[in-house]
Amino acid sequence: MTDTITAPATSQDSTAKKMTMVEAINLALHDSMEADSKVIVLGEDVADPQDGGVMGVTKGLSTRFGEERVKSTPISEQVIIGAAIGAAVGGYKPVAEIMLMNFIAVPMDMIFNHAAKLRFMSGGQTGVPMVIRTMTGSGFSTGGQHSDYLEAWFAHTAGIKVVAPSTPDDAYGLMRAAIDDPDPVLFIENMPSYWTPAPVTKQVIPIGKARVARKGTDVTIIAHSLMVTLSLAVAEALEAEGKSVEVIDLRTISPWDRETVLASVRKTGRAVVVHEAVKQFGIGAEIASTISEELWGTLKGPVERVGAAYCAVPFSKPLEQAFAPNADTIQAAVRKALG
Secondary structure, eight states: OOTTOOOOOOOOOTTSEEEOHHHHHHHHHHHHHHHOTTEEEEETTOSGGGTSSTTSTTTTHHHHHOTTTEEEOOSOHHHHHHHHHHHHHTTOEEEEEEEEGGGGGTTHHHIIIIITTHHHHTTTSOOOOOEEEEEEOSSSOOOTTTOOOOHHHHHTSTTOEEEOOSSHHHHHHHHHHHHHOSSOEEEEEEGGGTTOOEEEOOOOOOTTOOEEEEOOSSEEEEEOTHHHHHHHHHHHHHHTTTOOEEEEEOSEEESOOHHHHHHHHHHHSOEEEEEEEESTTSHHHHHHHHHHHHHTTTOSSOOEEEEEOSSOOOSSHHHHHHHSOOHHHHHHHHHHHHO
């Protein structure tokens, strides 16, 4: 089996329109801006004269709402985040695009020391209702400075929420929720997932609530973003062998849905945590630790973790494929968990 296998379709509202994740995020931004004049968008090349962003996610928005509300910025991540924080404190709801997740290291001081901490440092009087959109994902030979998953940095930071949709429907619903949240939200988009169409119900999805993507009884896989798609493929393949795999889509990394995860693992007795980020010190360690602490004595085996190799993302295609988790490595971990 390879990691190119397509995941099974999930049940959706038959009236929902199919769209890609790019289209779903664009629609969520449009609907939020339509509903609230305080919602603004800023980032490199986000306006229509610059083609609505490098992937076209914001295409058409500046034509509809004007370049005062959809503003292309200089190539400066510090300018983008600094302006967004100021706008948020001033009563707006900015959606700031940092083109690639690796570039988020440039304005990290402002995100960590200002956006995430102002509510604490003001005694709860000053919120920072902003969204930081960013994309990442290996598989395109873009090298070590363009492909990292860095969600653990922010999950470790009190005061900022972290979401990572795996489907267009979740992308729409989580973006609407993120824009309305009173605190900063990091919205992680997976580039390999951008162009796969699926139904979108246009329902707002609460931050902090996971989704049972597939029910099972023998082992639980906990994943997010593209790893959900791969995990569903693994679950379907193992079903042919009589193995029943439950797949939990975290959707929100911080705060993560402990109740849904623990309920699933309590039922199956086995757990595999999967993420594309480097395995060492990743969010899988936090989830595995919590499962072990809360369910000690009921687990049928140790919690398994699947993550990327402890190195920079390789440029070489064969090395990049070896670096990142795939369906084969996920399946191997599930088989190990099943004993």
